[in-house]
Amino acid sequence: MAGTILPFGPQHPVLPEPLHLNLQIEDEIVVSATPAFGYVHRGLEKLADIRDFRQMIQVVERVCGICSMIHALTYCQGLEELMGIEPTPRARFLRVIWSELHRLHSHLLWLGLFADAMGFESLFMQLWKVRERIMDINEATAGNRVILSVNVIGGVRRDLDSGQTAWILSELAEVEKGFSAMSRTILHDYTVQKRTRGKGALSRSQAMELGCVGPMLRASGVSQDMRLLGYAAYGELEFAPVVEQDGDCYARCRVRFAELGQSIGLIRQAIAKLPAGDTSVPVKGRPPAGEVVARAEQPRGECLYYIKANGGKFLDRLRIRTPTFANIPALTVMLPGIELADVPVVLLSIDPCISCTER
Amino acid sequence: MVFMIPVVLKNLFGRCATRPYPQSPRQLFAGSRGQLINDAGKCILCGTCARSCPSQCLTVSRKEGLWQYEPFACVFCGVCVEACPAGSLSQLGQWRPAVRERERVVLKVEVKSEKSGVRSEA
Ligand code: SF4
Ligand code: SF4
Numbered sequence: 001m002a003g004t005i006l007p008f009g010p011q012h013p014v015l016p017e018p019l020h021l022n023l024q025i026e027d028e029i030v031v032s033a034t035p036a037f038g039y040v041h042r043g044l045e046k047l048a049d050i051r052d053f054r055q056m057i058q059v060v061e062r063v064c065g066i067c068s069m070i071h072a073l074t075y076c077q078g079l080e081e082l083m084g085i086e087p088t089p090r091a092r093f094l095r096v097i098w099s100e101l102h103r104l105h106s107h108l109l110w111l112g113l114f115a116d117a118m119g120f121e122s123l124f125m126q127l128w129k130v131r132e133r134i135m136d137i138n139e140a141t142a143g144n145r146v147i148l149s150v151n152v153i154g155g156v157r158r159d160l161d162s163g164q165t166a167w168i169l170s171e172l173a174e175v176e177k178g179f180s181a182m183s184r185t186i187l188h189d190y191t192v193q194k195r196t197r198g199k200g201a202l203s204r205s206q207a208m209e210l211g212c213v214g215p216m217l218r219a220s221g222v223s224q225d226m227r228l229l230g231y232a233a234y235g236e237l238e239f240a241p242v243v244e245q246d247g248d249c250y251a252r253c254r255v256r257f258a259e260l261g262q263s264i265g266l267i268r269q270a271i272a273k274l275p276a277g278d279t280s281v282p283v284k285g286r287p288p289a290g291e292v293v294a295r296a297e298q299p300r301g302e303c304l305y306y307i308k309a310n311g312g313k314f315l316d317r318l319r320i321r322t323p324t325f326a327n328i329p330a331l332t333v334m335l336p337g338i339e340l341a342d343v344p345v346v347l348l349s350i351d352p353c354i355s356c357t358e359r
Numbered sequence: 360m361v362f363m364i365p366v367v368l369k370n371l372f373g374r375c376a377t378r379p380y381p382q383s384p385r386q387l388f389a390g391s392r393g394q395l396i397n398d399a400g401k402c403i404l405c406g407t408c409a410r411s412c413p414s415q416c417l418t419v420s421r422k423e424g425l426w427q428y429e430p431f432a433c434v435f436c437g438v439c440v441e442a443c444p445a446g447s448l449s450q451l452g453q454w455r456p457a458v459r460e461r462e463r464v465v466l467k468v469e470v471k472s473e474k475s476g477v478r479s480e481a
Contacts, residue, residue, distance in 0.1 A: 053415060058413035058436045107447070120360075122367050129376050140388035143450075149436045157441070158390075185362040 003031055006340075010039040010354075014344040017114050017354040021331070023348075025340060033335035035328050041358040047244065048318040053287055055078060056315065057151060060305075064356040065146045066106045067298040069098050070166025071320075072151040077231060078294030079153050079309045082287045089275045091155035092233040096270045097168075098142065098150055099232065099296075101262040102118060105134040106299035107256045107263075112187065114253060117344040118195045123185055124248040130178035133171050140164070164273045172264050178327045186257055196249040200346035204245055210333060213326045214301020215255045216350055220247035227295035237269045238301055247348040254352075268281035286313055298323055300351045388454050392437045394451040397426055401447030402468045408439035408448060419468070428464040430455055 003026040010018030020036040035152040047059050060075045063069040075096055080087060087095075108131040115123035135145040142148035142158055150156045160168070164319050186192060202212070207220035217224050218241055225241040227234040242258040244251035287309040294305040301323030327350040370376070378385060387393060404426065409417040416432035417439060419441070440448045 054411070055413035058434060058438065066424075093458055120372075122363050126363075126366060126370075136388070143390055143392035143437065144435070147434070147436075157437075181366070189360065189362055191360050290361075356468075 010085050013021045014117050019352050019354050021323055028340045030338055033332050037358055040355050045320060046357045047310055048315040051196045052231045052313040061147050061149060062147045063359055064353055066121060067102055067146045070296055070298045072304045074115055074294045074303055075295040076151045076153050077306050078258060078292045079287055082290055082292045082309060085154050085283060086276045087155045088281055090277045091279050093270045093274045094156045095232040096234060097267050098148055100266045101134055101137060104260060105131050107260050110256060114348050117348040126182060130175055133175050137168055137171055150278055151237045154283040159279045172267060176264055195345055196253055199249045199342050200349055201248040203336060208331060210330045211322050211326050212330050215252055216327050219251040219255045226295050226302045231296060232275045237266055238267045239266055249345055252349045300324055300353060320359055324353045391452050392435045392450050393453045394455045395433060396449055397466055398447045399466050399468050401445050402426055403445045403454055404470050406445060407444060408441050411438050411442040413438060420438060424468050426466040426468050430464060432463055
C-alpha cells in the first residue's frame with residue numbers, strides 16, 4: 001500500500017486530550033484516518049460494582065471535568081426516574097443554571113482551544129481570560145471551580161441567595177461583553193475564515209448517518225437538542241436550538257459562539273423564574289430493580305446513561321455513552337482529502353473529550 | 360488578525376491579568392470546599408463519614424479510638440461533612456498546602472463512655 005502511516009497523538013502538541021489517530025498520508029494529504037482508543041481508560045463504569053449508588057454520583061462527575069455537573073445530573077435524573085422521585089421545582093431551575101454555566105465555560109474553553117489549534121494565540125488567551133469569571137461563579141456558588149458536585153438524588157446540595165443571583169447576573173454581563181468584543185474576530189476575521197471555511201464539511205445526511213450529536217449535528221442543519229426534551233426546568237424556559245447549514249468547521253464555530261449567548265439568556269430566564277422552596281427532597285431506600293435510560297444535552301452533545309439496578313445498594317450495570325464517542329466516526333469521513341496542516345483544526349472542531357469517551 | 364490588534368495592544372500596556380502566584384496566593388470564595396478537618400472533641404466515631412465517602416479514604420475504628428484520613432485520596436467532595444451527625448467535620452476555605460512527603464492524618468479520639476460502643480465490647 002502506498003503512503004505513510006502517521007500516528008497522530010495520543011501525545012501531540014496541538015491536542016488538549018490524548019486522542020489517537022492513525023493517519024494514512026500521501027503527499028501531505030490524508031488518505032484515511034483510523035481512531036484508536038484506550039489510552040486513558042480508567043474503568044469508571046466498573047466502579048459501580050464497589051461504590052454504592054450514591055457514591056457513584058461523585059464517580060460519574062469525574063468521567064469528564066468539563067461537563068462534570070451534567071454527568072451527575074444525567075445520572076441523578078436516571079435514578080430519580082427509577083425511584084419515582086420528583087425533584088423540587090427550585091432544584092430543577094438551579095440545575096439549569098449550573099448546566100448552562102458549564103456549557104458557557106466549555107464553549108469558551110473550546111473556542112480558545114480552537115483558536116490555539118489555528119495558531120491564534122492572542123484570541124486563545126483572551127477567551128480564557130473571559131472564561132475565568134465563570135470559573136469564579138462556579139467556585140463561589142458550588143464550592144469548586146470544575147467539579148461542582150452539586151447534584152444529589154432528589155435535588156441539589158447548594159442553594160443560591162438573592163445576593164448571589166444578582167452577582168451572577170452582573171458577572172454574566174461582563175462575560176457577555178468580553179466574548180462579544182471577540183465576535184468580529186471569531187466570525188469575520190480573514191485568518192479564521194481561511195483556516196475553517198469549507199474544512200471538514202459534513203452534509204446533513206452524512207451527519208445523521210454517522211450518528212453525530214450536539215453542535216456537530218446542529219452545524220450540519222439538523223435541529224436536534226436534548227434540552228428540548230424538557231428535563232430539569234428546560235421545558236419551562238424559552239429557547240430554540242442554534243442551527244447552521246454549512247456543516248464545516250466554520251459553521252461549528254458559529255454554532256458554539258451563538259450558544260454562548262443562548263446559555264446566558266437561559267441563565268437569566270432561570271434566575272428570573274427561580275421558584276422559592278426546598279432544594280431537595282429526602283430520599284429513602286435503594287433503587288428498585290429495573291432499568292432506565294437517561295439523556296441530557298452536554299456542551300458537546302447528547303449524553304446517554306443506561307442504568308440497571310437490582311434492588312440492592314450496588315448497580316448491576318452502568319453504561320455511559322458520551323457525546324464524543326458519537327462524534328468520532330465523523331472524523332473518518334471528514335479527514336480524508338484534507339491537508340495534514342488542517343488536521344488539528346478539523347479534529348478540534350468536534351470538541352473531542354477523550355477521557356469522557358474512554359471513561 | 361487586524362481586529363485583535365487593539366486588544367493585544369491594550370493587554371500589552373494594561374494591567375496584568377495574572378497573579379504573581381507564590382507571593383500573592385488566590386483567596387478562595389466563601390463556601391469553597393477546601394481542606395478537610397475533624398474536630399476530635401466532637402467526633403463520636405460513628406463511622407458514617409467512612410461509609411458515605413465515595414473515594415473510601417476514611418477509616419474509623421472505635422476499638423482503637425482512631426479516625427484516619429488519607430488526604431491524597433480525598434476528592435474534597437464534602438459528602439462526609441454533610442453526612443456527619445455530630446457536626447465535627449468541616450472544610451476550610453483554603454486548599455491543602457503542597458507537601459513533600461505523603462502523609463496520613465491519624466486522629467486519636469476520646470469518646471465519652473456513655474456514647475461509645477467500647478463498653479459493650481468488654
Ligand atoms: S467525623 Fe462525624 S461521621 Fe465521622 S466518625 Fe466522627 S462523628 Fe461520625
Ligand atoms: S471530602 Fe469526600 S472524598 Fe474527602 S473524605 Fe470527605 S467524603 Fe471522602
